[in-house]
Amino acid sequence: MKLSMKWLSEFVKIDCSAHDYAAAMTMSGSKVESVEYPGESIQHVVVGKILNTHKHPDADRLTVCTLDVGAEKTLTIVTGAGNVREGQLVPVALDGALLPGGKEIHTGPLRGIESEGMMCSISELGLTHADVPYADEGGILILQEDCQIGEDIRRTLGLDDCVIDFEITSNRPDCLSMRGLARESAATFEKELTLPVPKAKGAAGDIHKILSVKVEDSSLCPRYTARMIKNVKIAPSPKWMRERLRACGVRPINNIVDITNYVMLEYGQPMHAFDYACVSGGEIVVRRAKNGEALETLDGQHRPLTGDMLVIADQSHPVGVAGVMGGANSEITDATNTVVFESANFNGSSIRLTAVSLNMRTDASARFEKGLDPENTIPAVERACELAELLGAGEVLGGIIDIDSTQYAPRVLPFEPDRMRRHIGADISEQQMRHYLSLLGFKVGQTSVEVPSWRADVEGMADISEEVARMFGYDKIPTTMFKGPILQGGLSDKQKAERQITGLCRGLGYSEIMTYSFISPSSYDSLRLDETSPLRDSLAILNPLGEDTSVMRTTALPSMLETLARNLNNRNPAARLYELASVYLKQNDQLPDERQMLMLGAYGDTGFYELKGAAEDILAGMNIPDIRFKALTGNPSYHPGRCAAVSSGQTPLGVVGQIHPLVAENYGADMPVFILELDFTRMLTCRAPEPVYKPLARFPSVTRDIAVVCERGIPVAELIDAIREGAGQLLETTELFDVYTGNQIQPGKKSAAFSLILRAAERTLTDSEADDAVNNALSLIKSRFGATLRV
Numbered sequence: 001m002k003l004s005m006k007w008l009s010e011f012v013k014i015d016c017s018a019h020d021y022a023a024a025m026t027m028s029g030s031k032v033e034s035v036e037y038p039g040e041s042i043q044h045v046v047v048g049k050i051l052n053t054h055k056h057p058d059a060d061r062l063t064v065c066t067l068d069v070g071a072e073k074t075l076t077i078v079t080g081a082g083n084v085r086e087g088q089l090v091p092v093a094l095d096g097a098l099l100p101g102g103k104e105i106h107t108g109p110l111r112g113i114e115s116e117g118m119m120c121s122i123s124e125l126g127l128t129h130a131d132v133p134y135a136d137e138g139g140i141l142i143l144q145e146d147c148q149i150g151e152d153i154r155r156t157l158g159l160d161d162c163v164i165d166f167e168i169t170s171n172r173p174d175c176l177s178m179r180g181l182a183r184e185s186a187a188t189f190e191k192e193l194t195l196p197v198p199k200a201k202g203a204a205g206d207i208h209k210i211l212s213v214k215v216e217d218s219s220l221c222p223r224y225t226a227r228m229i230k231n232v233k234i235a236p237s238p239k240w241m242r243e244r245l246r247a248c249g250v251r252p253i254n255n256i257v258d259i260t261n262y263v264m265l266e267y268g269q270p271m272h273a274f275d276y277a278c279v280s281g282g283e284i285v286v287r288r289a290k291n292g293e294a295l296e297t298l299d300g301q302h303r304p305l306t307g308d309m310l311v312i313a314d315q316s317h318p319v320g321v322a323g324v325m326g327g328a329n330s331e332i333t334d335a336t337n338t339v340v341f342e343s344a345n346f347n348g349s350s351i352r353l354t355a356v357s358l359n360m361r362t363d364a365s366a367r368f369e370k371g372l373d374p375e376n377t378i379p380a381v382e383r384a385c386e387l388a389e390l391l392g393a394g395e396v397l398g399g400i401i402d403i404d405s406t407q408y409a410p411r412v413l414p415f416e417p418d419r420m421r422r423h424i425g426a427d428i429s430e431q432q433m434r435h436y437l438s439l440l441g442f443k444v445g446q447t448s449v450e451v452p453s454w455r456a457d458v459e460g461m462a463d464i465s466e467e468v469a470r471m472f473g474y475d476k477i478p479t480t481m482f483k484g485p486i487l488q489g490g491l492s493d494k495q496k497a498e499r500q501i502t503g504l505c506r507g508l509g510y511s512e513i514m515t516y517s518f519i520s521p522s523s524y525d526s527l528r529l530d531e532t533s534p535l536r537d538s539l540a541i542l543n544p545l546g547e548d549t550s551v552m553r554t555t556a557l558p559s560m561l562e563t564l565a566r567n568l569n570n571r572n573p574a575a576r577l578y579e580l581a582s583v584y585l586k587q588n589d590q591l592p593d594e595r596q597m598l599m600l601g602a603y604g605d606t607g608f609y610e611l612k613g614a615a616e617d618i619l620a621g622m623n624i625p626d627i628r629f630k631a632l633t634g635n636p637s638y639h640p641g642r643c644a645a646v647s648s649g650q651t652p653l654g655v656v657g658q659i660h661p662l663v664a665e666n667y668g669a670d671m672p673v674f675i676l677e678l679d680f681t682r683m684l685t686c687r688a689p690e691p692v693y694k695p696l697a698r699f700p701s702v703t704r705d706i707a708v709v710c711e712r713g714i715p716v717a718e719l720i721d722a723i724r725e726g727a728g729q730l731l732e733t734t735e736l737f738d739v740y741t742g743n744q745i746q747p748g749k750k751s752a753a754f755s756l757i758l759r760a761a762e763r764t765l766t767d768s769e770a771d772d773a774v775n776n777a778l779s780l781i782k783s784r785f786g787a788t789l790r791v
Contacts, residue, residue, distance in 0.1 A: 001176050002036075004247035005162040011182035012191050018162045021185075028188040029470040030175060031167045038247060039159030041100040042125060046070060047143065047151045048092035050084055059111045065119070067092055070150015078115040083139035090140050091120040091153045100126035120153075127157070130252045133236035145239065158243030173370035174454040177268025187439035187471060200385035200396045205230065207399040211276070211340065216287040218405040220310045221322065223345040224286055225377040226401040227385050228276065229394035230338045232256065238391060250363075255393045256332050256339055259384050269343055269372065269380035270364035272312075272320060276338035278330040281315035284340070286322065293318060296328045297360065309354045310346065323351040323368040324360060339394065343381035345374040345406075374406045375453040411451040413464060415444060420465045426477045428468060436471035437464070497622070497684055498580060501598060504621045508614050510578040510600060515559035517582050518549040523558035526666040528636040537586050552592070556581035557637060560601040560675060561659065565667040574604030580680060597654075598683075600676035603669065608642045608658055611674045615646055615656050618678070624648050625688045628717055629656070637663050638675075646678065648686040654678040697759060701732065702770040706778065707753040709745060710787035716752055722784050723754060726777035730758045730769065751790050 005018060014021055022032035048067040056062035056078060065084055067075050069092050077092070084090070093105040094117050103124075107116045122128065122135045135141050147156040154160040166181065174180040179195055186193035207228045215221050236242070237258040245252050250261050260271040274284075289305035295318045296302050303321065305311065310322040320326040323346040332339065352369035355361045378400070385396040417430040434444045442464075443450035451458045458464065469477065491499070502512065524536050538551035553559065559581060567575040578600045585593040600614060612629060619627045626649040633640040635655060643657030654677040664673050710719065716736055723734050738753035745751050756777075758770050781787045 001166045001168050001181065002248045003164045003166060003178065003181050004244055005164065006158075007178055007244050007247070008182055008185065011179065011195060012186040012189075012193050014185060014189060014191065016189075018164065022164055024188050025164075025166075025185065027470075027473060027475065028184065030181065030184050030188075031169075033165045033167045036163040036165060038161055038163060039154035041098065041102075042154055042159065043098035044094045045091055045097050045099070045120065045125070045153040046094065047089055047147050047149055047153060047156055048075070048119070049149050050086055050088045050090060052086050053084060056111055056113065062111060064113055067119075068149055069094065070148075075116040076114065077117050077119055078110040078113055079119050079140065081119065081121070081139040083136050083142065084119065089143040089147065089149070091125060091143070091156075093118045093120055093124075099124055125153070125157070128251075131242060131246055132157070133242075133252075158239065158246075161243070161247050163247050170370050171457040173367060173372055174268060176367050176370070177264075178266045180268055180454070183441060187436070190439065198379060198383035198386040200227075200382055200389055202385075202398045203230070203395040205397045205399075207397050207401060211279070211282050211284065211401065213284045213401050213403055214286070215403050215405070216285065217310065220288070220347045220350050221286045221344060222347070222404075222406045223374040223377050224284075224401075224403045225343045225381050226284070227341045227343075227381050227399075228338060228397040229256075229341065229385065229388050230397055232336050232339050232394040233392065234332070234334050234336060235393070241391075254332065255391050256336070256388075259387045259391070259393065260341070262387065263380050263384045264363065264367070267376060267380040267383060268367060269376045270323065270367055271380060271384060272326050272342045272364075273332055274312075274319060274326070274330045274340040274342065275332055275336045276340050277336070278319060279314045279340065280317070283315050284319075284342075285313045285315070286344075287311065287313060289318060295319075295321065297321065297325045298328055298331060299325065299360070300328065301360070303358050303360070306357070308350075309357070310350055312342070321354060321358065321360075322346055324355050324358065324365045325362055341381050341384050343377040343384070345372055345377055348372075371456060373454040373456070374404070375408060378402060408453065410453065411458070413449045413451060413458070413460065415447055415449045415464075416461055419461060420468060423462065423465045424469045424472070424477065425480055426469070426472060428472055432472070433468050436468050439471065440467055442467070494684065497680075497687075498596075501618065501622060501680065501683075502578070502580060504618050505578040505598075505600065508576075508617060510576045510602075510614075513560075513563050513577050513579045515556070515563060515579060515581065516549060517553055517584070518544070519551060519553045519558050520548040521551050522547075523553075526561075526663065527555070527557060528660065528663055528666075530636065539584055539586060539592055552584040553581075554583055554585055555677075556583055556597045556599045557675065557677065560599045561663070561667045561669075561673070564601045564603055564673055565669050568603065568669055568671070574602075574606070576600075576602045576606070595682075596680040598676075598678040598680045601673065603671055603673045606674055607672075608656075608674060611656055611676050612644065615676050615678070619646075619648070619653075619683075622683060623688050623691070624653075624683060624686050629715075630717070631715060632657070636660065646676075648683075651682065651686055652679075653682055653686070697761070699760060699762075699764045701757050701759040702765050702767070704756045704758065704770060704774050705737075705753065706756065706774060707738070707751050707790040708778070708781060708787040709749055709751050709790045710781075710785050712741065712748055712750045714785050714787070719752060719781055719785065719787065720754070722781040723756070723777040726780035727756065727758065727773040728776065730760060730765065730773045731777075732757045732759045753790075 018035050022035050026032050046069050048069040051066045051068055053063050053065045056064050061080055063079055065077050069075055095107045097105040105118050119140045122132050122141050129137055134144055145156050168175045213224055215224050234254050237252055237255045241258055242252040248265050252258050256273050260273050264270045288307055289309045289311045291307050293305045311318040312320040312322050319330040346368050348369045348371040351365050355365040388394050417433055437444050441452040529535055535554045538554055540551050544550035581597050581599055583595050583597055587593050628647045629644040632643045632645040639658040639660050645655055646653045656676045659673040659675055720734055735755050737755050740751040758773055778789055
């Protein structure tokens with residue numbers, strides 16, 4: 001919001017520099033972005049009077065002028081403009097003058113005659129015809145303002161203002177107006193605030209006889225107010241209004257349109273003016289647009305409308321998009337005779353959605369979307385009518401249409417000085433609190449505070465405390481230590497586990513990747529999943545970027561394979577990658593089960609047993625006990641002979657193996673690809689307690705080596721389980737150290753050799769006890785697997 005300091009002085013007198021003003025306003029909660037001086041780029045340009053003119057002796061198109069520039073000083077200036085005459089007042093750039101764009105003016109000869117400066121056009125002063133409507137755009141600016149010879153041109157043209165640019169937060173739409181910022185300024189500096197009450201005299205006639213208004217959806221339009229002006233005279237606005245509009249960044253157009261913009265800036269209430277002749281049937285209908293309707297807006301664009309947009313219509317068609325922009329079919333023109341001033345209140349969310357859908361955010365929609373004060377519609381329209389009379393723009397018709405469904409009642413909050421004092425953390429007296437709140441427009445009673453209508457953001461004691469605190473000064477609130485227990489930050493157990501497992505992966509030589517959690521449904525076909533596979537039941541994204549990212553993944557395998565394939569296609573001979581990826585599994589009438597999966601992928605100079613070893617290292621590093629691997633042939637995405645299920649005891653954790661060649665081919669991989677999938681969420685539930693120190697064994701161990709012959713298809717892990725079960729508590733560790741399938745072994749069989757370490761914690765183990773434990777183990781594996789001792 002740009003604020004003109006000259007305009008502000010109409011409401012409150014501020015007797016400090018602009019920078020001091022900006023600093024004080026920022027400290028009281030109204031953040032200043034910049035301090036600007038519109039005429040700063042114009043230096044040493046004054047009002048001059050042309051004393052006489054004559055043709056240049058050596059150039060037919062040049063005129064030599066003698067000018068009085070004040071201080072008893074005359075200048076000779078040569079110009080090519082054809083509109084200069086004796087007695088005219090013009091802007092004169094003196095020797096050394098600076099003009100917008102960095103242009104400097106110096107004395108110099110022009111066709112043999114010394115030109116001691118330059119007379120300026122509006123474009124050379126950085127102005128347009130909208131700023132100075134009477135100006136000749138093709139010639140020198142002939143001043144019509146009441147000014148003195150030698151006067152600084154910035155003062156003459158209203159460029160001597162100071163403009164403060166405020167950053168207004170979304171909860172303070174009341175400050176998107178001159179009156180709102182004047183209220184804040186008066187409270188900050190504790191100055192008297194003057195906010196005149198607008199009053200239009202009115203003329204004969206009654207608006208109700210020629211205009212009716214119907215609001216079909218009061219939830220989107222809580223209040224609609226309208227007045228009318230007849231016998232309209234379209235003309236440029238006066239100088240003071242053009243200057244104020246220009247200072248606030250608004251281009252002057254004509255008196256009627258400028259009035260609506262002026263009221264928007266002054267009151268923060270957007271307004272619109274309709275040509276009454278364009279309102280079919282003399283009725284305004286505030287309704288939702290009908291599907292298929294369209295409107296050409298004032299910017300000349302054809303806008304298709306939808307049923308969730310609010311429009312201002314007549315009996316036959318829309319004449320404006322409510323709260324955003326009017327239609328070209330009801331635009332104010334030179335032929336306009338009767339004008340309808342609309343001052344309404346619209347639902348902020350609806351206006352924002354409409355503006356975004358139509359891609360036409362305007363000053364009006366930017367205000368409406370923040371939620372405006374519905375009590376402001378009548379003062380704003382009264383001010384517009386008052387200005388119309390002041391400018392001689394027309395006659396105000398009697399009566400006012402006001403459809404109000406807000407049932408407004410002031411919000412009343414308890415006034416609790418002691419509680420507020422504790423909340424702020426400063427010793428502020430009750431009298432001070434009352435004073436600050438009164439300055440801001442709150443009505444303070446004995447035990448209550450009445451919130452003004454323009455402060456919809458004040459909803460509770462904390463908000464009242466904030467108002468007191470910012471007026472008291474945040475810089476004056478003493479620094480205090482926190483009371484009560486100090487909460488120290490740190491990592492949760494899950495975060496620690498994430499860091500630990502990713503560290504283990506990096507230690508094994510794997511590099512981290514990050515992939516999107518959404519994939520294409522066709523990825524499940526590439527994985528060769530059955531049509532009935534539960535993994536195909538994905539959550540669909542309502543607004544996907546495209547088909548390739550339209551569902552949330554139930555497995556992270558496609559993401560890893562795509563990344564490995566991309567590395568392979570980029571001629572990377574080998575890759576070892578990992579990701580702690582999220583997958584999303586549907587649950588009945590609940591949020592999805594979001595699980596984390598540890599994915600390891602590798603190709604080139606690797607194999608199944610290397611990835612199996614990585615799985616063992618990671619699980620051991622995470623302190624997960626009883627790690628088991630079991631051959632798995634039913635997973636369609638993996639090679640049926642090179643795949644194993646990973647578990648901790650009876651708890652399944654994942655799978656490790658070579659990707660099925662057909663799946664690898666689907667991803668463009670022409671070499672073996674190996675994947676490890678581990679359910680990280682489930683791993684956290686399987687972790688053993690933290691290991692504790694145990695003293696070294698006091699008694700010696702007994703070592704026995706055995707070799708058994710069994711069917712080649714029996715997994716070694718199952719043999720080890722049987723040995724542990726048979727040997728009982730005396731078995732401390734068992735380890736496979738050899739597998740043999742040579743000529744000395746029958747076809748279809750294998751020899752597996754194990755080293756067993758046995759120990760008794762409370763005594764020295766005897767040979768007979770050790771032999772009994774080994775024999776029990778041999779008996780169990782013989783009965784369970786038909787395995788016999790190799791001799």
